[in-house]
Amino acid sequence: MIGGQFWYGRTSGTTVPLIGTAAAPVTATVHTGSVADRGSYSFLFGPLVSIAMLVVLSLLLRWTFARGRSLVARPGRSGEPTEYGLLVPVADPPTVIEAEIMRRRLEAAGVRATVAPTTLGPRLMVFGADEPRARAVLAEPF
Numbered sequence: 001m002i003g004g005q006f007w008y009g010r011t012s013g014t015t016v017p018l019i020g021t022a023a024a025p026v027t028a029t030v031h032t033g034s035v036a037d038r039g040s041y042s043f044l045f046g047p048l049v050s051i052a053m054l055v056v057l058s059l060l061l062r063w064t065f066a067r068g069r070s071l072v073a074r075p076g077r078s079g080e081p082t083e084y085g086l087l088v089p090v091a092d093p094p095t096v097i098e099a100e101i102m103r104r105r106l107e108a109a110g111v112r113a114t115v116a117p118t119t120l121g122p123r124l125m126v127f128g129a130d131e132p133r134a135r136a137v138l139a140e141p142f
Contacts, residue, residue, distance in 0.1 A: 078117045087114065087125035090134045096122045102138060109137045 081089045090113075093099040099115040099122040106113040106126065111134045113126045126134045 078119050081118045089123040091124040
């Protein structure tokens, strides 16, 4: 009895006073039966699930960050001037800057053009149907 109140520990399946005064005790039934378990190896369940999750996560991350099998496109490589499909070279400027200036002149004249980094240096490329017009525009003085 502490301060006029009763406090009893657990007992098995009996009605006992828990908290109250001597004049008005409070009673409750306490049940302390066995706890349901998953067998004799239940203590391994939590750690095994945690380890399995870590293995799955590490395999997923290994697949995601593996070299050589990326889903991101590789940077383009330089090829021969004849390896660009429907595009044909119309000029071979010495620098990329001069090639870009020529490309903008063609663009201003309405000719679609691109600068391709070939193995022989930068090349100004246009579609085959636009080649005569592109050569005529580049032949004109600025």
